[in-house]
Amino acid sequence: MKMRKAIKKVVALTAGVTMLGATLMGATAANLADYPEPFVMDGKIGDTVVVVGTNAATSDVVGAIDIAASLQAAATSETSVSATGTGVTVTGGEDYDDLPLNTAWPAADLSLKETKLDGFVDSSFDFEDADIDYHDEVEIALGSMMPATSLTEEDFDGDVYVTVDEDAITYRVYFDDGFDRSYVGDGTHDDDIQFKFLGKTLKVTSFPADDAMNVEASKEFYMAEGDSVTVDNRLVTLKRVGDGAVLVEVDGQIKTLNSIGTEVKFDDADDFEVELKSYFYIDGATDNSATLKLGAEITESAESGKSAEMFGQSSDEDEADFWWDIDMSTSGSQYVGLIQKITRDDLDVVDAEDRAALAIGEAITFPNDYVSVEFAGLETSNYQTLEITVNDDISKLNDGEGNITTDANGIVFEMDGDYLVVGTEETSKVWFVADGTTGNDGIWYQDGDDEIYASTATDFKIKIDSEEITVTPPAAADATPTLGTNTTGYIMDFPNGEQVVFYADSNNDYFGAADDEEADELTVDGTSISTKDYTYVTDYGMVVSVPEDQFGSGSSFELSIPSEQQKATIVVKSQGTSVVGSSGGDVTTEQVNPIGVGLGVLDTDVTVGSRNMIVVGGPCANIVAKELMGNPVDCAEGFEAGKAMIKLYEQGGKTAMLVAGYSAVDTQGATRVVSQYESYDLSGSEASLVVVSKDSVRIE
Incomplete structure (x- = not known):
């Protein structure tokens, strides 16, 4: 008799909802899969309240607080702001x-x-x-x-x-x-x-x-005789419950399930499967019913x-x-x-x-x-271009101290900014001069006032930010080139240990050992890249745009150098992770939109259909819930111990969501599901819950 009483309660719940026809429209448009919509729209709390009963249990209030906290977590929006840096x-x-x-x-x-x-x-x-x-x-x-x-x-x-x-x-x-x-x-x-x-x-x-x-893999459904449900686009109807068997129809095909645990495939519906989990039958009764497992597959x-x-x-x-x-x-x-x-x-x-x-x-x-x-x-988007040019006619460099070049040759290094450092002087242009004249050979540079200076330094630096790249010209610039030695190669030593070397002929007419030779004009850690037909990026992050196009008979080439060693960021993220990143430009940030005062209200201070509302507690504890459920005489009607529901109702363009259970613990379990909605597969207009404890809840 206990089983029959429980089943009667479920059937009565269905009847109670049907009685609402004159006042409330069933939730046909709203869908639990869309939650937290319509209560949170475009990252903001709309015309929404959370309703608790005047005489509600403390646990109902605690559950309402959990729901409110989850709504605040959902009330965020993305904002684009201008940013610099990385x-x-x-x-x-x-x-x-x-x-x-x-x-x-x-x-x-x-x-x-x-x-x-x-x-x-x-x-x-x-x-x-x-x-x-x-x-x-x-x-x-x-x-x-x-x-x-x-x-x-x-x-x-x-x-x-x-x-x-x-x-x-x-x-x-x-x-x-x-x-x-x-x-x-x-x-x-x-x-x-x-x-x-x-x-x-x-x-x-x-x-x-x-x-x-x-x-x-299936879903369980409690069904009375004649009830229908759609699963995986298949219409399933419980046709008849008998003494020891049930008749089930799937898309027009009817089959018999003869015992509990029986699985039947409906071949006319692409082998859709039905399993009889339990049934209730009394001869002549009007509330015979069954619980069926339905799905494309019962198990996977x-x-x-x-x-x-x-x-x-x-x-x-x-x-x-x-x-x-x-x-x-x-x-x-x-x-x-x-x-x-x-x-x-x-x-x-x-x-x-x-x-x-x-x-x-x-x-x-x-x-x-x-x-x-x-x-x-x-790590960085700050790249600066270094142009390197061979010049066989460097004339009239004059430092004002008697050092004047005449028909000299050499290499010119130039950047769009004072990123070259000779000694302590920052400059945008450096010459390495080779004319065989004492005092003229070596490094020259131009300061910010376009004054020219000869230097006794044996190297210079590239310093865009804090890291330094050391450039060392050959010790004997007028010697015949011999590839692979420092006497004829211009060496660039990077902070990460990477070494880039380029070569020019003894008269600085061209790069490499011969005018049409491309093989060893530029090497990275001993590997020639001069003939590469694609853009080359080194370990440090220096970019050499299509070396094959830059070398050969060319008199100059360009290197794109990062302000610091380029490094990558990899992020492991979950559903609760927020990532904000930039290499300059616009940054998308997540903005929290605070919930205003008045989200929580008592059941005596709100009218059904006036606002979107989340109603916590059943008809015994909340008069709004009672009205939603058709004002049942028995306020426990439709509820079972250890069970709860989440159900949507619509009226006048407003949506109400009832979150209620048989007991205070059952209700709190349902509020946990709502507040942790991303962890549950909610869908349709109603979810039936089995509540083992407030922390252990599953969807039926």
Whole structure:
């Protein structure tokens, strides 16, 4: 009789809602999947109140506070502001900056969990009357990613990309308290376990092997005879409940389910599956009913080394970004996870299994947008151009102290700014003169007043910001060039140890050993780049635009030099992570839009349909809830112990959302779901909840 009474309550709830026809329109337009809309629109709280009963339990008020706090968290908008400088600011995630170009990262395996990533879980579930602690984390393998330039892959040209190895990134849920996986769903022990996986509740019905599991893929529906529901675009109707069997119709095809646990495929509906979980039958009764599991599949299987199809991955392993990664053996850590499988080391995307290396702003994102690894940006955008020119006729440089050049030759270094430093003097132009005359050979420079000076310095610096690049001319500028020695090569030593050398003939007519020779005009760490037909970016971040076009018979070439060693930033972020970054220009920031006074109101101070409202508590504790539910005589009608509901109503263009349960604890459990809506798969106009405790709630 208890079962029949409970079922009558559910049927009565349906009837109570039907009675509202004259006053309230059912929530046909509003959808829980859109929450927090319409209560938060365009990042701002609209005409909205949170309603609690005058005589409500304290826990109802606590739940209303949680909902209000979550609304404030959602009440944000993006604002574009002008900014200078560089860098990335990360909140709720983890950023890794100062990553040198063309250097593998990370230097050691990384494991990030809830202490680093907002929204990650450290929780527990009940199995065989024991609390099983678990947590999730993302792991990045040693040396599996790299901010790379054309030094690594010529198609990268003048840009920086992040390359990613196969198996670089793994997401796992670890079961901190081990358990015997064979007990799950074996018919003797608990039927299933439920835990958060990628932010959603995963219901595992069995582990057939250490590296495999079966997952509930269907949805449960309590249905009275004649009720219909649409699932996966299939219309399902409970036609008849009999003594020992039920009749179910799917898109016009009718089949019999003869016993509890029976699964039937409807072949006329693309093998749509129905399972009979339970039923209630009394001969001649008008409230016979059944609980059905409905879906394209009742359960889905997962196995290590196979595509994660239930998360939208291709059935072809070669085309899947993520494979299952499962180990439930008792010999080590037990976990269920996904691992990234496709290498990204170039820009060639020809087939379905190809993925390009990551450009700035791009990321590898796991299903449900739960966690991603993003190439967030570069350290500096401040580049200055150094022009280097051979000149066989440097005449009449006069320092006013008797040093005058006549028909000299040499190399001219010039920048658009005083970034060249001779001794302590900053200048935009430096000559290295070779005419064989004592006092004339060597370094000359021009100061800010266009005065010319001869210097006894043996080198000069390039200093755009704080870092210095040392340029050392040959010791004997008029000697015959011999490539590879300092006596004939102009050496540029960079702070990171990188060395760039360029060569000119003895008369400074051209670069290289011969007028038409291109092979060794410019080398980087001993490698000639003069014939490269693409833009070359060094480890330091210096850019040489298409060397092949600049050298040969040319009399000058240009180097684009960063203000400091160029480095990359990679960010690991979750759904709760905020990333703000810039290399100058406009920065997008997240602006919090404060909620004004008056969000919370009592049920006696508001009228249904006057404003958007979130109503906390059922008809026994809240008169607004009572009106929404049709003013039932029994205020507990439609509620069951351990159950709660979230339901939408609309009237006069306003939306009300009822958040209520049978008991105060049940109501607080429902408010937890609303306040943590991103972690639950809410949809439709109503969600039925099973409340084990205020911290353990699942959607039926």
